[in-house]
Amino acid sequence: MLIETETTPNPATLKFLPGRPVMEVGTRDFATPEEADASPLAQALFGMGDVTGVFFGRDFVSVTAAPGTDWRALKPDVLSVMLDHFSAAMPLFRPGPAGDFVVPGPDAAFPENxxxxxxxxxxxxxxxxxxxxxxxxxxxxxxxxxxxxxxxxxxxxxxxxxxxxxxxxxxxxxxxxxxxxxxxxxxxxxx
Structure with a gap:
């Protein structure tokens, strides 16, 4: 399996393309390790220590590194985690409450007129x-x-x-x- 990488306009973030769908519907953003409990892949990426954000798109995963992190050192480890996950056909989300999520709607602070x-x-x-x-x-x-x-x-x-x-x-x-x-x-x- 080959996972391609692309740079993004955000120097702290790399885009990883596993060559297969990641999300069937919608997207999912993990801004904290606690949010990552819903996904084995996101949790493994946060567990590396230098990861501060994980985002699942339709056919990609974006990973954001902590300030000062050298992507040359982190990238092989991220690729290894992703290769293990996708090669083993592991589920993206845990079943049950931790893996259930709803795509957020409009913010309650801005009620629709x-x-x-x-x-x-x-x-x-x-x-x-x-x-x-x-x-x-x-x-x-x-x-x-x-x-x-x-x-x-x-x-x-x-x-x-x-x-x-x-x-x-x-x-x-x-x-x-x-x-x-x-x-x-x-x-x-x-x-």
Whole structure:
């Protein structure tokens, strides 16, 4: 089995492509070792000590290293863990409560206004069809969290979380795109 690697715009994150599907539906972001308890693979990666984030995409796994970590030393160990996992056809998630998860919906802090349903649908469609595929190419994901009085709230995940260029991506890319297609959008913010 060959696992390819790609750099991402985030120098702390590498994208690993095992040559097979990773997630059948959705994505999963693990920002802490406690969250990784749901997945044997994520837990093994966090167990290496230098890993601070794991993200499962459709056909890739992004791994974020702690500041100051040398990827030349860490990369062979990450590849070894992934090779063992995928070669043994181990499950990605543990059965039961630790492995059950729900893709989060809009954030409760931004309750949807019934008058904004059409605007929100347009925003979600643009994010799903134009933004998420581009962000996935960089080893991450972006999740809609809410819309309130012209402001769109998005959560960056995977390689995009903590990326030095993520604020530029939000302001110069996503915000301009949304404002062009949905005039009611005045600003995009990360949550």
């Amino acid at each position: 019934p008058d904004d349903v059409d605007i929100v649908d347009q925003i979600k469609d643009i994010i799903e069809t134009r933004v998420r595929p581009a962000v996935a190419n960089d080893g991450g994901d972006i999740v809609y969290r809410g819309f309130d009085k012209g402001k769109v709230f998005l959560q960056m995940q995977g390689a995009c979380a903590g990326c030095p260029s993520s604020s530029a991506t939000l302001k110069n890319g996503i915000e301009q795109l949304l404002r062009y297609y949905v005039p009611e959008v005045t600003e995009v913010r990360a949550v």
